[in-house]
Amino acid sequence: MMALTVANLRVDFAGKGGTFSAVRGVDFAVAEGETFGLVGPSGCGKSTVLRVLAGLNRTWSGQITALGQTLVPGQAMTGTLRSAVQMVFQDPYASLHPRHRVARILGEPLVVRRETAIPDKVADILVQVGLSPALALRYPHQLSGGQRQRIAIARALLLKPRLLLLDEPTSALDTSVQAGILNLLVDLKQRFGMTLVLVSHDPGVIGHMCERAAQMAAGRIEDILDRSALAALA
Numbered sequence: 001m002m003a004l005t006v007a008n009l010r011v012d013f014a015g016k017g018g019t020f021s022a023v024r025g026v027d028f029a030v031a032e033g034e035t036f037g038l039v040g041p042s043g044c045g046k047s048t049v050l051r052v053l054a055g056l057n058r059t060w061s062g063q064i065t066a067l068g069q070t071l072v073p074g075q076a077m078t079g080t081l082r083s084a085v086q087m088v089f090q091d092p093y094a095s096l097h098p099r100h101r102v103a104r105i106l107g108e109p110l111v112v113r114r115e116t117a118i119p120d121k122v123a124d125i126l127v128q129v130g131l132s133p134a135l136a137l138r139y140p141h142q143l144s145g146g147q148r149q150r151i152a153i154a155r156a157l158l159l160k161p162r163l164l165l166l167d168e169p170t171s172a173l174d175t176s177v178q179a180g181i182l183n184l185l186v187d188l189k190q191r192f193g194m195t196l197v198l199v200s201h202d203p204g205v206i207g208h209m210c211e212r213a214a215q216m217a218a219g220r221i222e223d224i225l226d227r228s229a230l231a232a233l234a
Ligand SMILES: Nc1ncnc2c1ncn2[C@@H]1O[C@H](COP(=O)(O)OP(=O)(O)O)[C@@H](O)[C@H]1O
Pocket: 013, 014, 015, 020, 022, 040, 041, 042, 043, 044, 045, 046, 047, 048, 049
């Protein structure tokens, strides 16, 4: 089954000089369990595509299905899709509440969902992302960049996503820390049975991680790269 199908996706932004077409008719499909990449230079529309898929940008046209459900432009995601599709951003510092401890950052979405045994679930997910449960007492500024990104990944995982969207998840990190996060994602994908869509401007990251990838330029997909094409990038 396809986890994701995207057909003729277009996104326009209104600006001073008129309309700017950031995404100009994009088509791709991602199989369940696949790691699919979007690669291309800064400004080519990768994040815009991902934000549409995450339901964060609702002004678009085209046809999209995610996990068997149809997305509708202008409408918020409903029901199971809201937790089944999760996104991790480039800058974990910006996406974590600065004055909340990790325990609260991770626990709050579970409180909202009226779950029980939340401290146990928080401790368990910290271990799953390779961190000590003791970090639950820390604030984001007391963590390293790599630890913060692991917290952001943990927060997404707690909602048990089936489709995980990753926007430059290692671009803000030191090279020495990047590999650890990428290997963790490979590991978690297997353990949690997820489909990944990974955005990066770095061909090395895409080549290392993905089974297939779309090469984007100026709002379009120029090429779909298979495993052997990706091996040449890595
Ligand atoms: N909210 C917005 N309003 C206006 N223009 C935007 C907005 N978001 C992105 N853009 C423009 O759309 C293009 C694609 O941006 P983006 O998807 O962020 O590219 P990438 O992630 O590949 O670097 C860029 O030219 C960017 O300036």
